[in-house]
Amino acid sequence: MKTLRILGTRGVPAAHGGFETFAEHLALYLVAHGWRVVVYCQEDGPGPVFEDTWQGIERVHIPVAQTGPKGTVVFDWKATAHAAQFGDLCLTLGYNTAAFCALLRMKGVPNLINMDGIEWSRAKWGPVAKTWFWLNDWAGCWLGNHLVADHPKIKEHLRSRWLREDKITMIPYGADAVTDAHAEKVIVLGLEPKRYLTVIARAEPENSLLEIVKGFSKKPRGYQLAVLGNYDPEKNAYHRAVMDAAGAEVLFLGAIYDKAVVRALRFHSVAYIHGHQVGGTNPSLIEAMGAGNPVIAHDNPFNRWVAGESARYFSDADACSDRLDEVLQSPSVLDEMKQGILQRHQDEFTWEKVLVEYEALLVKWLPDLSKRKMKSARLGLIER
Structure with missing residues (x-):
């Protein structure tokens, strides 16, 4: 069965932002098309990891006692470590903790990264946060087996990291058409x-x-x-x-x-x-x-x-x-x-167009189809 594990969001159903909305749309679309989809969900407070199912999507809930950005970092590490136990294709949304993807690389787990925006350039961040995001921008470029850019200018930015053009696929986000709403x-x-x-x-x-x-x-x-x-x-x-x-x-x-x-x-x-x-x-x-x-x-x-x-x-x-x-x-x-x-x-920007393009890319990286790429890329990072 085609399987995808989605990391990097707070989980589904979407309640926090654009990445969660995208994860929800993609997961539901893939499940409807015969995929098994596992989404990692962040829970506030201490406790054991637990699993359940929502609208056909398998959810792995990971509680973290820490709050704020520190809690997000801890969650991302625990989710990555959990996903690394399996050989399933992974899709990581965002690069803010991309250094953790080294674990997936070492385990031979195929991992695609949506590199989002140029986070380190935002004026709101101080020097420490900017440095962290800048380093993880580079880490994502080199540790991801393949990258997704949501905009042509983001693809240009990623190409400046000495990457081959065929390592990057440009697919934007989608949005529903709104044809009616109660006044x-x-x-x-x-x-x-x-x-x-x-x-x-x-x-x-x-x-x-x-x-x-x-x-x-x-x-x-x-x-x-x-x-x-x-x-x-x-x-x-x-x-x-x-x-x-x-x-x-x-x-x-x-x-x-x-x-x-x-x-x-x-x-x-x-x-x-x-x-x-x-x-x-x-x-x-x-x-x-x-x-x-x-x-x-x-x-x-x-x-x-x-x-x-x-x-x-x-x-x-x-x-x-x-x-x-x-x-x-x-x-x-x-x-x-x-x-x-x-x-x-x-x-x-319709969801239909965006999700069809994502599925076509994901199919190319399913483990049974990408084994040869993974073997050569694991040590040499030849898809720079």
């Missing part, structure tokens, strides 16, 4: 359907929240800006600056984890503002595209490839304000942007 879910939040814009991001400088809020608040617009995310102005100076810059039409909704509510927020939004400055294919962006949201995005190569020519782009608060003027004052422009965004989503 009541946004009305109760104080929003009028099609009279607000959304921005969904962690409140960090690299996500341009200050530029977005300043740009939006430069003048009355007749629309609201719905900002999702946790803000603590008493403890975080950047959070305080963002909230202080907000005009009367900006509404801070906090963090919302209810998928139906987030789906409705996207569907009934007149446009989506995306401020991420670094990273590959961002899940929030393609989810907005799947809902048909016209996109106003920070101008960088990552966002330009994802959102394409139908989006509008800004570099600072003034440019963000100008783009808002252009699109909000012209219903025909908004409609043209929406049609282009929907087509871009359909062409590149």
Whole structure:
């Protein structure tokens, strides 16, 4: 039976972020296509490892007493050590603890790594964290038997690590098309359907929240800006600056984890503002595209490839304000942007397309088909 073990997430069902959502979609897809899928799940607190099944997916639950980043590191090590006992194909999502993959390499276990974004370049990390991520970026490149990049620019970055091009496959993330959602879910939040814009991001400088809020608040617009995310102005100076810059039409909704509510927020939004400055294919962006949201995005190569020519782009608060003027004052422009965004989503980012590509890659690395590659790669790392 074709078997895959998925490492690197907190587990399924998804409750924490893009990688968990992807793991859930991939696991359910593979199970429906005759695979045995094992997903490692992190549990908070002490206790023994235990196993169960969820919608046909086998789950290995690993409790860890440590919290925060330290707990994640401990979980990743325990999950890797558990997976190394078997000869099954592994898919590791993220490279933050890629050094642990040396164990899989030594055991001859085929392991594909989704290298995610360029984590060490993010402004929020201090010197120690940046060094850790930078070292694991290199470790993942060399220890993974094959790498997945979620964006052409991420593939370019990985190629700079002296890797052969055929060691890297570019497959982006996917997102569902949203064709309907209950308006009541946004009305109760104080929003009028099609009279607000959304921005969904962690409140960090690299996500341009200050530029977005300043740009939006430069003048009355007749629309609201719905900002999702946790803000603590008493403890975080950047959070305080963002909230202080907000005009009367900006509404801070906090963090919302209810998928139906987030789906409705996207569907009934007149446009989506995306401020991420670094990273590959961002899940929030393609989810907005799947809902048909016209996109106003920070101008960088990552966002330009994802959102394409139908989006509008800004570099600072003034440019963000100008783009808002252009699109909000012209219903025909908004409609043209929406049609282009929907087509871009359909062409590149449907789950059907993404998961078919993943399965085709995984089949090539099943142990019985990749034995010859593994034998030569184990000692020499010849697929650099």
